[in-house]
Amino acid sequence: MKIASIQLEINDAQSAQERMKRADNLLNNLKGYDLILLPEIWMTGYNSFDRYLEEAETLQGNFVAHYAQKAKALNAYLFAGSFVEKSGDQFYNTSLLFDREGTLIASYRKIHLFRYGSKEGDLLTRGTEPITVETEFGKVGLSTCYDLRFPEQFRKELDLGAKLFLVTSAWPLARLAHWNLFNAARAVENQCFLVSCNCVGSNQGVVLGGHSQIVDPWGNVIATGDEHEAVVTAEIDLETVDKTREEFPQLKHRVPIN
Numbered sequence: 001m002k003i004a005s006i007q008l009e010i011n012d013a014q015s016a017q018e019r020m021k022r023a024d025n026l027l028n029n030l031k032g033y034d035l036i037l038l039p040e041i042w043m044t045g046y047n048s049f050d051r052y053l054e055e056a057e058t059l060q061g062n063f064v065a066h067y068a069q070k071a072k073a074l075n076a077y078l079f080a081g082s083f084v085e086k087s088g089d090q091f092y093n094t095s096l097l098f099d100r101e102g103t104l105i106a107s108y109r110k111i112h113l114f115r116y117g118s119k120e121g122d123l124l125t126r127g128t129e130p131i132t133v134e135t136e137f138g139k140v141g142l143s144t145c146y147d148l149r150f151p152e153q154f155r156k157e158l159d160l161g162a163k164l165f166l167v168t169s170a171w172p173l174a175r176l177a178h179w180n181l182f183n184a185a186r187a188v189e190n191q192c193f194l195v196s197c198n199c200v201g202s203n204q205g206v207v208l209g210g211h212s213q214i215v216d217p218w219g220n221v222i223a224t225g226d227e228h229e230a231v232v233t234a235e236i237d238l239e240t241v242d243k244t245r246e247e248f249p250q251l252k253h254r255v256p257i258n
């Protein structure tokens, strides 16, 4: 399974259209990959809160249609990162997973909205449902940035059968040490692969940390970026998950804690 995580550069001068063009240029060079990822609210800019409501779209809008078509053209699963979803009078931080035919097979509304120097929690409604979905490779769990700090969400995804966690993010450089810890911890404690996709650049004064990662179930970082725009790639085999769980059966030793 060939994976590419597009660590996109965000800067405040870019319009949504310019960002989509930039992402498309990178995407168009990624023929032959099975799974491609984009970061969190990258079209608007996670920290550009004044743009959230005006750039929000429904699931029937252009963002979804465009990346459905891209997934099909690339013949790849595409985790298109997240966008501001409008549904009735509510707004969500919603990430999207398309299959090779361009079918939207899962959408996930971020459960843990960030509130530390962030207006996300004031502007958006939180999601309520952890999401996992079957793919041709195995079951995949979806999550977004701040969710990484909440191990119970990943444990729930594990219990739903996940072997691979996909994490879309706009995590700042200032807390890079936490980012590295949580990427490894969520993979190791659940004996899953984890692929994260973070932004780089500067958005409303927040320097974004990059270091998107592909982590194996032992916690080895197979591939990572730095703080510059890059496509982080690796080839993985989800059979490693079963082998790891057999060889070191920590998940069988769980004790229910009430």
Ligand SMILES: NC(=O)CCC(=O)C(=O)O
Pocket: 040, 046, 113, 114, 144, 145, 146, 147, 149, 169, 170, 171, 172, 175, 178
């Ligand atoms: N976009 C986010 O959820 C940011 C999370 C973050 O900066 C942190 O947990 O630290």
